[in-house]
Amino acid sequence: MADFQESLRTVARDLFNLEINTVIKDNMTARKMPDPANAILDIAQIYATKLLELGVPLGYAFAEGDPDFQKPLKAWSKEAFSYDRLAVGDDTFGRLRWAAVAGQRGLENLAADDRIVVERITRNCDQLKSLLRRLEDSLKSAAIAGENRRGLNEKMTSSRSRSLLHLDPEDLTVLRKMWEVGVEKVVMQSVIQLDGDVITRIQRRYAEQDQRHVFEFHEKSVDMSVRFWGVMANTVAVFLGSLAGVFGGNRNPTKAPKVVVPENEER
Amino acid sequence: MTSASTPAARPLGRGLWTRLRAVATMLKSGGLVVITPPGAGEDDSADVRPLIQFDGDMVTSVAAARLGDREILEQHFARVRALLADLDRLRKQLLTFVVVVILLVPSLWSVGSLFASAGWDWAAICWALALHVASSGVIASVVVAARRWILGRALGWGREEFGVSVRDRLFPDEAARLF
Numbered sequence: 001m002a003d004f005q006e007s008l009r010t011v012a013r014d015l016f017n018l019e020i021n022t023v024i025k026d027n028m029t030a031r032k033m034p035d036p037a038n039a040i041l042d043i044a045q046i047y048a049t050k051l052l053e054l055g056v057p058l059g060y061a062f063a064e065g066d067p068d069f070q071k072p073l074k075a076w077s078k079e080a081f082s083y084d085r086l087a088v089g090d091d092t093f094g095r096l097r098w099a100a101v102a103g104q105r106g107l108e109n110l111a112a113d114d115r116i117v118v119e120r121i122t123r124n125c126d127q128l129k130s131l132l133r134r135l136e137d138s139l140k141s142a143a144i145a146g147e148n149r150r151g152l153n154e155k156m157t158s159s160r161s162r163s164l165l166h167l168d169p170e171d172l173t174v175l176r177k178m179w180e181v182g183v184e185k186v187v188m189q190s191v192i193q194l195d196g197d198v199i200t201r202i203q204r205r206y207a208e209q210d211q212r213h214v215f216e217f218h219e220k221s222v223d224m225s226v227r228f229w230g231v232m233a234n235t236v237a238v239f240l241g242s243l244a245g246v247f248g249g250n251r252n253p254t255k256a257p258k259v260v261v262p263e264n265e266e267r
Numbered sequence: 268m269t270s271a272s273t274p275a276a277r278p279l280g281r282g283l284w285t286r287l288r289a290v291a292t293m294l295k296s297g298g299l300v301v302i303t304p305p306g307a308g309e310d311d312s313a314d315v316r317p318l319i320q321f322d323g324d325m326v327t328s329v330a331a332a333r334l335g336d337r338e339i340l341e342q343h344f345a346r347v348r349a350l351l352a353d354l355d356r357l358r359k360q361l362l363t364f365v366v367v368v369i370l371l372v373p374s375l376w377s378v379g380s381l382f383a384s385a386g387w388d389w390a391a392i393c394w395a396l397a398l399h400v401a402s403s404g405v406i407a408s409v410v411v412a413a414r415r416w417i418l419g420r421a422l423g424w425g426r427e428e429f430g431v432s433v434r435d436r437l438f439p440d441e442a443a444r445l446f
Contacts, residue, residue: 018323027350028316030307033296065322149365169294176297180318180326182351213335217327222315223352225325228299231355232323 016194020225022218023184035156036172037088037142039179040099041149047096047121050183052081054103054114061099066259069098087148088131088139088165091227097125111180113203117183124178131171163235192226209233278350286357294321301350303343315343352388 033039052058059079060067067076086092100121103110110118132139141143142164144155155164167175187206189197206214278301279286293299298320302313314336319326333339375398382391 020325023326023328024334025328026331028313028328028330029309030302030311030313030316031309032300038306095387096301169297169321172295172297173322174380176318177320177326180328213337217329217334217340220340221327223319224344224347225319225323225416228319228325229323230360231351232321234355235362236366238381244440254429
């Protein structure tokens with residue numbers, strides 16, 4: 001319960017910092033995010049595919065035993081890699097993390113875009129490793145620790161498709177973002193901080209005049225995010241205002257400081 | 268997640284229970300996703316796919332082929348705006364409910380104490396009786412609603428199906444009492 005409260009507190013704290021990312025994809029589907037355990041495996045699979053594409057020999061990284069990750073990438077043996085080696089556990093993300101680090105160091109002619117994606121893989125694998133370590137007991141009690149996709153699907157069938165792993169809001173938010181972004185290239189990113197600072201990052205090739213439609217699209221996304229922030233901030237403001245009204249003797253405690261959000265205007 | 272055809276519709280659905288379930292689904296999946304085109308299946312291709320998370324962060328994926336299609340993008344953002352407006356409406360309803368439960372109900376009970384402290388015992392007794400009757404009514408409604416829900420779930424039918432088609436065929440007496 002205390003963990004859940006802390007997790008909600010973290011989500012509320014994150015309200016002070018908005019991050020809006022725009023991603024352009026060649027093709028995408030309307031697929032929903034699966035249950036957390038499968039989503040974790042999805043992320044591992046996407047990262048593995050990207051590293052293989054870039055030329056990291058994952059067969060070595062996932063070989064039995066304890067591979068020497070300090071060896072230069074060129075010296076890694078080129079054994080075959082099987083996706084069955086990807087499992088729900090910190091070991092999978094530890095190996096992916098070291099493979100990504102080796103890729104950053106050893107891949108020659110790595111494009112700037114790809115370098116950012118490999119850095120993201122390293123960072124996210126670290127986060128997932130610590131998440132899975134924290135969840136070790138839950139994974140064991142759900143009997144999915146170390147299970148690969150096949151094992152997980154068998155467990156899912158026997159659990160009548162109930163979710164096997166429950167995450168608190170903070171972890172779910174992090175996992176959801178990782179699943180959604182995957183290894184896509186973020187073309188524009190805006191970070192809005194409560195102190196008024198706004199930082200916008202744009203990939204160089206989208207900063208040209210003929211890419212105005214991308215700017216407009218991103219601008220609308222920022223607008224939506226701020227609107228949603230308004231809804232959340234209003235909830236907190238009204239609730240706190242009500243409490244303040246009770247303790248301060250306000251006769252109309254439902255009136256709280258209102259966060260003004262622009263309503264339905266067209267830009 | 269939503270399939271509103273016009274921005275004026277209520278994307279979360281109608282009826283408080285349905286709307287709360289829609290929000291619970293969003294909470295369970297870690298954010299809101301409004302896929303364009305509306306009603307796209309799991310394997311159908313999507314044009315725009317924004318994820319709005321509960322900490323305010325947003326990831327918007329757009330199909331490269333649709334990037335310059337102003338009409339589709341306008342329709343998409345109109346749907347997202349409608350969803351946010353509906354979410355705001357629901358928030359207001361819930362907050363009003365919470366404030367009433369937290370603030371008004373204890374205040375009602377404290378009125379009885381005021382009567383008693385003023386020496387108007389008869390008024391305090393009448394007040395307590397009135398509250399007792401009112402709260403019994405609320406509890407009874409909750410029990411009936413819960414019973415109807417449990418029966419509906421146990422029989423594997425939605426409430427509407429249960430109400431319309433099953434009540435006359437299977438157990439008319441019980442159904443007549445419940446509906």
